[in-house]
Amino acid sequence: SQELEQSPQSLIVQEGKNLTINCTSSKTLYGLYWYKQKYGEGLIFLMMLQKGGEEKSHEKITAKLDEKKQQSSLHITASQPSHAGIYLCGADGSGNTPLVFGKGTRLSVIA
């Protein structure tokens, strides 16, 4: 079955600093998704990457997909307190299983 490993598990950064979160898949990636979750709340869709080498940006968040490495990275530029939360990568599962998730990266942004 598809497994996603995220690193780091948690991250504390000072406001204004840049950061990168990685997501590595155990199998070939057909679609890679990034979601953000506030504690005890639902998931907010950030971006979907479908092709190797694809890169998407939204405001200060950029995601890239390296299909050969079966890996995606999420980069936040000039972090703000509003970026704090849990970032989850998701990928299309194998067999009949739709979206599966990594364990998440907990981001804290301190002033």
Place this chain on the structure above:
Amino acid sequence: DTEVTQTPKHLVMGMTNKKSLKCEQHMGHRAMYWYKQKAKKPPELMFVYSYEKLSINESVPSRFSPECPNSSLLNLHLHALQPEDSALYLCASSQVYQLYNEKLFFGSGTQLSVL
């Protein structure tokens, strides 16, 4: 309207109670999902409905009973739950059910506590 609405937001129930979780979307989506999320864990798929028919049941115990009365509504009926069933229950929807490249829209979840 790009929202998936879940009610209630919080639910406390005893092990002998019967309760239901409700999920609603008005985006015209034909696929709806129930996920279960334990604290500090990723969401895990429970059920998938496609065109109001149950497509996937991830070996969920029968004390959880899903229902899709129409394309906009999804219920999860709960009966004789155990304390270990306490979790955040997330509903999601997508335009259709397909294995690849389908964006899911999530509700804000129901935080369930079983005493």
